[in-house]
Amino acid sequence: MFSNKEKFKEVFSKKLEMMCGKRFEESTVRDQYHTLGNMIREYISNNWIQTNEKYRAENNKQVYYLSIEFLLGRLLGSNLINLGIRDVVEEGLKDLGIDLREIEESEADAGLGNGGLGRLAACFLDSLASLNLPGHGCGIRYKHGLFEQKIVDGYQVELPEQWLRNGNVWEVRKADLAVEVNFWGKVEVSQEKGRLTFRHIDAEKVMAVPYDMPVIGYDTKTVNTLRLWSAEPAKMFPIHKNIMQYKRETESISEFLYPDDTHDEGKILRLKQQYFLVAASLGSIVRTYRHKYGHLYDFHKHVAIHVNDTHPVLAIPELMRILLDEEGMSWEDAWHITTNTISYTNHTTLSEALEKWPVYIFQPLLPRIYMIVEEINERFCRDLWERYPGDWKRIEEMAIIAHGLVKMAHLAIAGSYSVNGVAKIHTDILKHREMKLFYEFFPEKFNNKTNGITHRRWLLKANPELSRLITNAIGDEWIKQPEKLLDLKPYAYDVSFKQNLAAIKQKRKKMLAQRIYEQTGVVVDESSIFDVQVKRLHAYKRQLLNVLHIMYLYNRLKEESSFSIYPRTFIFGAKASPGYYYAKKIIKLINSLAEKVNNDRQTNEQLKVIFLENYRVSLAEEIFPAADVSEQISTASKEASGTGNMKFMMNGAVTLGTLDGANIEILELVGEENIFIFGMTADEVISYYQNGGYHAYEYYHHDKRIKQVVDQLVNGFFPNVYDHFEPIYDSLLTQNDQYFVLRDFAAYVEAQEKVEKAYQQRDKWLEMSAINIAHSGHFSSDRTIREYANDIWNIKPISWE
Structure with missing residues (x-):
């Protein structure tokens, strides 16, 4: 259908009328966008199927990239470029009196991310497919994304980001592949055949329904998959809850990216999101793997699971749960497989950005997972004691659970085989300052992978004139x-x-x-x-x-x-x-x-x-x-x-x-x-952070340029804002900048x-x-x-x- 301009025009016109139930002349830009998107999905469907079949048939080791964000942007333009059909489509549409740029403008940015973390994940997916590498993304299908920003009287106002208002032409819903995810409840411990068994009972069940999006490589037949999970009520809803309350709580899991966590309610929702992502993704990965291999003893030889920052780190105890409770493995075997399957990227040196979850929230929400984390912590602290006998301070600082908090970065390092920073200086700071104690204990795990961007979107697509x-x-x-x-x-x-x-x-x-x-x-x-x-x-x-x-x-x-x-x-x-x-x-x-x-x-x-x-x-x-x-x-x-x-x-x-x-x-x-x-x-x-010695007031008093601009924050230079900028003034002087x-x-x-x-x-x-x-x-x-x-x-x- 994209072989030449005339063929494209014929198929496009016919398909638009069939899909929209109206004459071509009456069609809107949105109709045209949906028609073109559907044509592209149909065009690549054979390659998408073949790619997955090839991975299955050839025993390729595959990587699954787990990320709380995938900031994809618009996909129509980049898909046309990667498939090499942009010129045919542009010329064909022009003959029909349609401007391709106008159609591209009508596409909503996918509301699946916020900043650099999510954009990096999107660039990585593009590169994996373009390099013919067997790698897929796993994320959450947020209904509203972060928010749409409006500036009203100079202030940020947040509106729901309704990117799915007109549907998403690129996704395929696969309800038959839904995964059940359990929250709350309690764990029943019993003994069978001389070993302890654990059953999670009275759990509140949530269905994770996958929506698959094709990731099209540049000038290749490889089409990988981004699987996004949507939270939906299970058939058996909890009897102790009002059905509407249960439905609302369930759907809120995939409603917004980064719910406000200043209060416990928001913290619970964030932790739910994180476990939902990993339980659904691992459930799906393991099901596919079992179908092919039967047992999971060689799981780490065929599967790599990468956690992008600490949000998906619960993949570690979740994989342990599957191996221990479902496969009946010993702790040692399960730990060997887990720590040879999971790798972790650290994205921050800001200690306040390293996630820590209060035990009083974590334990009741994820009772079995908490037990496993507790056991990981016990064994990890025992290993530390053997290496550093009597060094209580070091063990306290490295513990995964301490002072009523579960420390996700500590869990990530203990439970993975690779820990990477994202620029040379960042990795050095991790090794020699932020994660110094862990680097001394696990030097072999640490490595650097400086970030990158896909030049196909940021040069070829964004700047076609420069590309030419x-x-x-x-x-x-x-x-x-x-x-x-x-x-x-x-x-x-x-x-x-x-x-x-x-x-x-x-x-x-x-x-x-x-x-x-x-x-x-x-x-x-x-x-x-x-x-x-x-x-x-x-x-x-x-x-x-x-x-x-x-x-x-x-x-x-x-x-x-x-x-x-x-x-x-x-x-x-x-x-x-x-x-x-x-x-x-x-x-x-x-x-x-x-x-x-x-x-x-x-x-x-x-x-x-x-x-x-x-x-x-x-x-x-x-x-x-x-x-x-x-x-x-x-x-x-x-x-x-x-x-x-x-x-x-x-x-x-x-x-x-x-x-x-x-x-x-x-x-x-x-x-x-x-x-x-x-x-x-x-x-x-x-050095300033460690030894002190910085005095912001000195700069304020000794540089009249600084004094003037800092004073202007509070002296009426900006009319009609009253004391609005006092917190900024205070941050620079009272709080020592x-x-x-x-x-x-x-x-x-x-x-x-x-x-x-x-x-x-x-x-x-x-x-x-x-x-x-x-x-x-x-x-x-x-x-x-x-x-x-x-x-x-x-x-x-x-x-x-």
């Missing part, structure tokens, strides 16, 4: 071998190439300026420097440092008639977690500053501030190609890796960043002359001055831009996934010959 320019220069091998982008390096000194690069950047800036005008009503100067910080709103990411610098520029423009700057448009995009009130204050601050700056005739030709609401994948695809400056200014040692830094780099933006996360590896590749680095090192930050915003302020101002100077040397700037693009192939998720496949999972690509 690259292909014209070095051929198209880079699409399958992204490391070949390095061949672009000589073109950084080619006048014609740089002129074309500049023209493409200008075109994308014009497109983003149009989007900004449509969304905010603000006209921005398309020839200004587009200085962009888009990412989750968190104090350690230091959007506040960026804001204080803009306030400083504004003050100078107002007060010094001789001072001027090269026109600059500062662009922000970020969601703050609903319960993270400090982050919401920062959003209000950005918008209050935007209102003041953008409406000041004295300054607004040189300075504009834009906050783009509801930051998401499809919006990111418009922002990255248009950016000149990539703001990666987190407090050194706090950002595990970052992937936005890689997307900006791939699209020719130059990084302004701290020595944090993957910024360090970008610096190593492009050289210090092609990046702007400033601020404290991780060692300096860690936890993320060293004031300490790095002067260095940041100096770095920004260097950025402005460099940008005005157009030839040099374009050279920097091209060198960044040339080195960005290293940060393709294809490289990352090959490393995971070879070093951790031990999986091999399949062959279609």
Whole structure:
């Protein structure tokens, strides 16, 4: 049906009328989108079936990637590109008077993730399929995702993200493969044939119903699966509960991503989500495996289960439960299989982000799982005692259960065979600081896998003009071998190439300026420097440092008639977690500053501030190609890796960043002359945390620029906000500036001055831009996934010959 334009037009028109029950002329954009989506699913169904049959027939070891988030974005465009049929479809639709871009715009972003964690998982799925590797995703089919962000009077307002309002054309519901998941109840212990047996009785049952989505590889027949679980009531509902209450509680499990957990009710729901994900996924994996092999004694030889951060770590006790209670294995055999099946990625150095569950919540909700975790803890502490006899402090710090809390990162390390960080510095910090005691005990488990992004979405799809320019220069091998982008390096000194690069950047800036005008009503100067910080709103990411610098520029423009700057448009995009009130204050601050700056005739030709609401994948695809400056200014040692830094780099933006996360590896590749680095090192930050000695007030009193902008948070500079920014003021002074915003302020101002100077040397700037693009192939998720496949999972690509 996609063999040529004429065939496509014929099938599309006929199918649309059959599916929608209306004449072609009467069809809406949504009708056209659903028709095209169904055609693609039908087109790949044979490959999808064949891929699964091949995995079954060839005894391939398979990996299952468990993640609480998969931030997929829109799938129509990337599927058309990966199948190599975009041109046929675009031309065919054009003949029918339909604009393919309009159809793509009508697709909702899949509401299955929030930030870098979920986007990484989506990039990994793309790479697994494109490299013909047997790997599938397991997640939750959230009905509403996180939330849709609206900005009202400068404040973030959260609305339900109704991405499923018009259905999801890519999914296939498989009710016959549902898995039963048990909560609450109690455990009955008895003795049979000389061994203890455990039965979970009086449990509240929930059905996990799978919805499968195809993951289409680039230019290959491989179609892997993303299996998403939806929570539905079981036929036998608990007699002690009102049926409507049971239905509501059940469906709430897959209703929202990250329910607010400030109260116990939210904590219970989050823990339910996590167990629901792993119990459903393992139930399904084990059922498939049993069907083929019968017993589970070689399970670890054929299956790798990867947990993406701590959310799916209950996979460890759940696999133990299956092996002990269902298979009747000894503890030693079950533990051997489990610890050779499960691998774990750590994504944070923030101790407050390492999950800990109160025993009083965990034990009643998951009684059998808690017993197993308790036993794992007992045996682990015994091993520690043998190695470090009498060292109670060390054992207390490493215990999985301590002080009434179950520590999920400790469980993850004890129960897996591989623990990886996501950038060189992050892994070093894990080994030598955050997880130092565990590294001393299990040095062989720790390794680094620097994150990556799929260049097929973030370059080929997001920036087709730049992709064509690259292909014209070095051929198209880079699409399958992204490391070949390095061949672009000589073109950084080619006048014609740089002129074309500049023209493409200008075109994308014009497109983003149009989007900004449509969304905010603000006209921005398309020839200004587009200085962009888009990412989750968190104090350690230091959007506040960026804001204080803009306030400083504004003050100078107002007060010094001789001072001027090269026109600059500062662009922000970020969601703050609903319960993270400090982050919401920062959003209000950005918008209050935007209102003041953008409406000041004295300054607004040189300075504009834009906050783009509801930051998401499809919006990111418009922002990255248009950016000149990539703001990666987190407090050194706090950002595990970052992937936005890689997307900006791939699209020719130059990084302004701290020595944090993957910024360090970008610096190593492009050289210090092609990046702007400033601020404290991780060692300096860690030293302050360990030894004290930082006094924010010193910076406040000794730098009049800092004093002025900090005072402006509370002195009426922003009209009509009353005391709204006092918590920000207090965080900097009373609470001693936890993320060293004031300490790095002067260095940041100096770095920004260097950025402005460099940008005005157009030839040099374009050279920097091209060198960044040339080195960005290293940060393709294809490289990352090959490393995971070879070093951790031990999986091999399949062959279609």
